[in-house]
Amino acid sequence: xxxxxxxxxxxxxxxxxxxxxxxxxxxxxxxxxxxxxxxxxxxxxxxxxxxxxxxxxxxxxxxxxxxxxxxxxxxxxxxxxxxxxxxxxxxxxxxxxxxxxxxxxxxxxxxxxxxxxxxxxxxxxxxxxxxxxxxxxxxxxxxxxxxxxxxxxxxxxxxxxxxxxxxxxxxxxxxxxxxxxxxxx
Amino acid sequence: xxxxxxxxxxxxxxxxxxxxxxxxxxxxxxxxxxxxxxxxxxxxxxxxxxxxxxxxxxxxxxxxxxxxxxxxxxxxxxxxxxxxxxxxxxxxxxxxxxxxxxxxxxxxxxxxxxxxxxxxxxxxxxxxxxxxxxxxxxxxxxxxxxxxxxxxxxxxxxxxxxxxxxxxxxxxxxxxxxxxxxxxxxxxxxxxxxxxxxxxxxxxxxxxxxxxxxxxxxxxxxxxxxxxxxxxxxxxxxxxxxxxxxxxxxxxxxxxxxxxxxxxxxxxxxxxxxxxxxxxxxxxxxxxxxx
Numbered sequence: 001x002x003x004x005x006x007x008x009x010x011x012x013x014x015x016x017x018x019x020x021x022x023x024x025x026x027x028x029x030x031x032x033x034x035x036x037x038x039x040x041x042x043x044x045x046x047x048x049x050x051x052x053x054x055x056x057x058x059x060x061x062x063x064x065x066x067x068x069x070x071x072x073x074x075x076x077x078x079x080x081x082x083x084x085x086x087x088x089x090x091x092x093x094x095x096x097x098x099x100x101x102x103x104x105x106x107x108x109x110x111x112x113x114x115x116x117x118x119x120x121x122x123x124x125x126x127x128x129x130x131x132x133x134x135x136x137x138x139x140x141x142x143x144x145x146x147x148x149x150x151x152x153x154x155x156x157x158x159x160x161x162x163x164x165x166x167x168x169x170x171x172x173x174x175x176x177x178x179x180x181x182x183x184x185x
Numbered sequence: 186x187x188x189x190x191x192x193x194x195x196x197x198x199x200x201x202x203x204x205x206x207x208x209x210x211x212x213x214x215x216x217x218x219x220x221x222x223x224x225x226x227x228x229x230x231x232x233x234x235x236x237x238x239x240x241x242x243x244x245x246x247x248x249x250x251x252x253x254x255x256x257x258x259x260x261x262x263x264x265x266x267x268x269x270x271x272x273x274x275x276x277x278x279x280x281x282x283x284x285x286x287x288x289x290x291x292x293x294x295x296x297x298x299x300x301x302x303x304x305x306x307x308x309x310x311x312x313x314x315x316x317x318x319x320x321x322x323x324x325x326x327x328x329x330x331x332x333x334x335x336x337x338x339x340x341x342x343x344x345x346x347x348x349x350x351x352x353x354x355x356x357x358x359x360x361x362x363x364x365x366x367x368x369x370x371x372x373x374x375x376x377x378x379x380x381x382x383x384x385x386x387x388x389x390x391x392x393x394x395x396x397x398x399x400x401x402x403x404x405x406x407x408x409x410x411x412x413x414x415x416x417x418x419x420x421x422x423x424x425x426x427x428x429x430x431x432x433x434x435x436x437x438x439x440x441x442x443x444x445x446x447x448x449x450x451x452x453x454x455x456x457x458x459x460x461x462x463x464x465x466x467x468x469x470x471x472x473x474x475x476x
Contacts, residue, residue: 081467084468085468087470088470088471091472092472105472108472109473110472110473110474113470113473114473115475116344116474116475117344120340120341120343121340122340122342123339124339125335125336125337125338126334126339127335129339130339130340168344168347171347171390172343172344172347174390174397175343175347175389175390178330178334178392178394179330179334179343181327181397181400182326182327182330182331182335182396183331
């Protein structure tokens with residue numbers, strides 16, 4: 001009986017010590033404080049590493065758009081084809097971290113780095129959608145062309161890709177103008 | 186002959202395990218084939234669009250007729266406009282401007298007035314036919330575009346229609362028809378040729394450009410007709426006028442603009458280098474559907 005009490009006392013002491021050590025340990029090594037600072041400088045690879053690291057933390061995830069903007073600016077300081085891969089990996093990583101969905105990742109990539117225009121609707125016919133808000137659609141296409149200028153031309157130096165986007169933009173305006181004129185009574 | 190040798194359509198399966206096994210395999214294979222076919226068809230139908238049918242036989246016939254009507258109008262007017270310009274040049278070279286009581290100058294003025302009247306008469310006679318032809322073609326195109334691009338397709342589909350297929354019409358070639366000044370008959374001849382040789386992908390844009398061109402031309406013809414009516418009134422009221430008035434010059438310019446495509450350098454041109462691009466960038470992202 002006495003032995004049993006001794007054992008229990010030892011166990012409690014040991015547990016207390018362990019808990020105390022854990023608590024002290026927690027106080028002396030606090031969780032790293034993430035400042036969510038946007039990447040700066042001209043080193044593209046470092047900037048992407050920085051952004052990926054920050055966006056792994058929930059606190060920074062609301063700043064995703066600002067990180068993307070910052071990365072586009074930094075990539076513009078060293079435009080090259082390889083940057084497309086950086087952006088693709090960045091978007092893939094953001095998707096893995098749950099910052100953006102697969103659809104958003106795809107839309108972001110297409111918006112900045114392909115000649116495709118994501119602003120055009122795909123659910124209903126043109127007479128009932130595109131032509132009901134023709135000025136708005138054209139405005140969105142213009143904004144998207146500007147984004148392609150940033151992504152394709154400035155950030156990745158893809159002159160041919162941008163030229164194709166610019167050409168398709170003009171042709172789309174013609175198609176929309178004619179279609180909507182034909183839709184009008 | 187035993188029971189085993191007889192092929193019963195609904196025979197006793199338990200009596201022949203080999204047959205049952207074979208039947209099972211056949212059923213499994215059929216099922217697998219059906220599933221594969223179904224998936225393949227679903228994949229195809231998700232990317233396939235209805236066939237584009239903008240240029241019906243009627244539209245093509247209208248284009249041809251409008252081109253012929255334009256040529257007749259041009260032939261009628263070419264001579265009279267050249268004559269008017271020569272007379273005007275002679276008038277200025279003879280320093281007739283401001284001259285009063287000079288018989289030679291009066292004669293040139295009279296000739297100019299007659300030629301101008303002749304041009305107005307010719308235009309007044311031919312333009313209604315021309316207008317009718319253009320409006321018929323425009324309305325046929327409108328109907329097709331409304332159905333094919335307006336009701337049968339989405340915004341994303343329009344973009345798909347722009348993607349060139351090998352052998353399709355070069356975009357630079359198409360834009361030249363509408364944007365560069367060209368004779369009306371030449372424009373229609375080019376339209377007719379492009380329609381005859383084009384592929385369905387590029388025909389959407391060609392149809393759209395043609396429709397906008399017709400709409401603009403029809404409007405210009407209406408304005409010109411109004412101007413001709415006013416000009417006739419002025420000429421009828423005043424028998425003698427010394428020189429080409431600004432009003433007359435405007436009428437002549439408008440006629441030349443529509444019929445002979447003399448745009449005086451106005452109108453933008455899409456840089457051709459932008460249209461010749463074929464290859465996309467080298468990197469292929471998982472997010473790029475074009476890869």
